Amino acid sequence: MERPRIRDYFQQDLSQNETITPKQRAILQASLDLFAEKGFDQTSTSDIAQRAGVAEGTVYRRYKTKAALRDAILAPIAAHIVPILASDFSEDALRQRYPSLQAFVTAIFTDRVAFAKANVKELKVIFEMVAFDAERREQILSQIAPKMVKQMGSVINQLKADHLIVDWPNDLILQSLLSQLFGYLARLMLELPGTEIEREQAYLITVMTKILTPGEHDQITGQ
Amino acid sequence: MERPRIRDYFQQDLSQNETITPKQRAILQASLDLFAEKGFDQTSTSDIAQRAGVAEGTVYRRYKTKAALRDAILAPIAAHIVPILASDFSEDALRQRYPSLQAFVTAIFTDRVAFAKANVKELKVIFEMVAFDAERREQILSQIAPKMVKQMGSVINQLKADHLIVDWPNDLILQSLLSQLFGYLARLMLELPGTEIEREQAYLITVMTKILTPGEHDQITGQ
DNA sequence: CATTAAAATGAGTTATCACTCACTTATTTT
DNA sequence: AAAATAAGTGAGTGATAACTCATTTTAATG
Incomplete structure (x- = not known):
């Protein structure tokens, strides 16, 4: 592994x-x-x-302007974040059949977490842009989201066929996974107190695996 | 209910x-x-x-300054967000024994989500402050976090005693719950496309319940 | 209606910031 | 080492933003 x-x-x-x-x-x-x-x-x-x-x-x-300076900083990240977040699956994850959910989750998130850790500052700057620049938000999201949904969707569908993963809509599965990931990243970025990185990361995988494990109580409760 | x-x-x-x-x-x-x-x-x-x-x-x-104007806007929120996030448990949630995890999760998060929905703009402004003002961040967090950990801790411990909840450290349980909550709120605040509020909210409770349900595979995997 | 107090106004002040440019210093090239 | 090119400098500029204040408008009071 x-x-x-x-x-x-x-x-x-x-x-x-x-x-x-x-x-x-x-x-x-x-x-x-x-x-x-x-x-x-x-x-x-x-x-x-x-x-x-x-x-x-x-x-x-x-750099002729302050904004150009920011963009120059973000350019390498922007160039890599798309493949890291999405496209990679086609070569790596998709072809390989994972023996267990945990293997899948570990494989998928280990390098993403590593990437995020190595680029905490850059991500903060990107987040600031995304949060308050509606135009750029859509530009970035329209670039990343469809690829991600599509690529991740393929893997999820395959796992669904093998009954290794819960039978929820793909976008909801994605949201719950990303929520966990970003919650973890938030602790990193904001330097919240009492963060023991190693333990957190192990926990992240445990929680994600648990969310995805199929079970009897998985129908979504209407209110 | x-x-x-x-x-x-x-x-x-x-x-x-x-x-x-x-x-x-x-x-x-x-x-x-x-x-x-x-x-x-x-x-x-x-x-x-x-x-x-x-x-x-x-x-x-x-208001003598622009900052004072912002603070005047945030004051009522700041005054209510603490009780909403934390103190409420003492009267409400803590005394009551919940028959099921789902009842607990539903009770805990329904009003918080409602509060967040009714104050999306204010929360956005608070988040901007917290993200880039380290001083204020600590000030706000030191105000909210301990109460929350303490109050939620009580409820969680009680649920643990009744074997209704997974036996993880309380701070990790909190993080995974808050991650889900904030992930949901992010979709609200950023007006991400394809968000069907009602479905999302039902899903939120389902996922949280699933995370917290005790099971055999809950030991945290070391890296 | 007259008087007083509060609210609102907008032209003006000060400060800061992004950005420029004529000039100096360092580095290559021949 | 001379010439040419690139890198670096910092005082200066125009624009904009936060904030002030003398004056006008509106509301309250007797």
């Missing part, structure tokens, strides 16, 4: 780009840190310059 | 305050709407004045 080793998507991050000068890298890092700490609007370009140890003009050397 | 009728906490909202002029009420309403739509920082006081149909000076008549 060593299968889903962590991909190297996120090792190819800011520090990877070759044609970038040290000061520019410092600017990117400072921007990311500040955006995650205080939010995009609460961060001024002079804040960024100060944190990065450069002149304010330098901030504008490569 | 008609028990938890919706409290009138949230009927005593903005429109309740007697010593307030129509224009001031319009300002509060416009502020709330805009903060929820665009975020606090992206909303200017002239935006507010325009939306409310008043002069910009009028915005500053009662």
Whole structure:
């Protein structure tokens, strides 16, 4: 069960780009840190310059606007988050038949959690955008959601055929799984007190497995 | 099972305050709407004045700063959210022994969901604050979390004694429940497409009940 | 109706922020 | 090492935002 080793998507991050000068890298890092700490609007370009140890003009050397700077930070994430969240299933998860639900859940979420952990700050910035920019929200969601529903749907349907998973509508299954995942991520991102990462992660898989295990009491109760 | 009728906490909202002029009420309403739509920082006081149909000076008549205006909006929520989230259990839930898990889950979450639905905008503004204001986050959490853990803990322990609930650590039980709740609320707040409220809510209770039902496979798997 | 107090106004003030540009410093190229 | 190109600088600019205040409008009171 060593299968889903962590991909190297996120090792190819800011520090990877070759044609970038040290000061520019410092600017990117400072921007990311500040955006995650205080939010995009609460961060001024002079804040960024100060944190990065450069002149304010330098901030504008490569990126013409503050928004472009944010987008440059999010670009690599946006490019990878779609495959990570969705497309991967076709090659990996879909072809393989999982012997148990727990194996499936573990396989599916281990690398996603790892990805999220390695990109907590970036995710915070993305969330800020999604929460208050309706246009971008739809743009991002329309990009991710259908693929995800489709790909995950295939796996779920296969598990349903094998009677390994509860017979609920796929979107509801997805919502309950994502809720658990995001609840876990929220504790990471907000640095809530009393978070023991390892235990939480084991628990995450346990809960997800339990949700998905078929049983007799699974009809949805109308009110 | 008609028990938890919706409290009138949230009927005593903005429109309740007697010593307030129509224009001031319009300002509060416009502020709330805009903060929820665009975020606090992206909303200017002239935006507010325009939306409310008043002069910009009028915005500053009662509240000296923009932040004070936001706080005035959040005050009634903050005053009620604590009892709603936590203290209520002592009178209501704790004394009563629930015949089944589903009865418990239904009782606990029906009024909370109703509260959340009636205050979606306010919650959005609170979330924005909590997400990017570390100080306030700790302030709010230190106010809510301990009460909640304590009160919910009592109920959970009682259910544990009756073997009606899974034997997991209380904080982990809480996290999984809150994850489901917030996942549901996220769909409300972000107006995600394809959300059928009634079905979702019935599903929410089903999933929570399933998570909590004791079973043989409930030991938490180490990694 | 006259007087007084409160509410509302909007032009104006101050501060900050995103962004520019003429210029200096560092790095390549020949 | 000279020339050329790129990177970096920081004072400066225009725009916008929060906030003020002298004045006007509305409401309350006797």
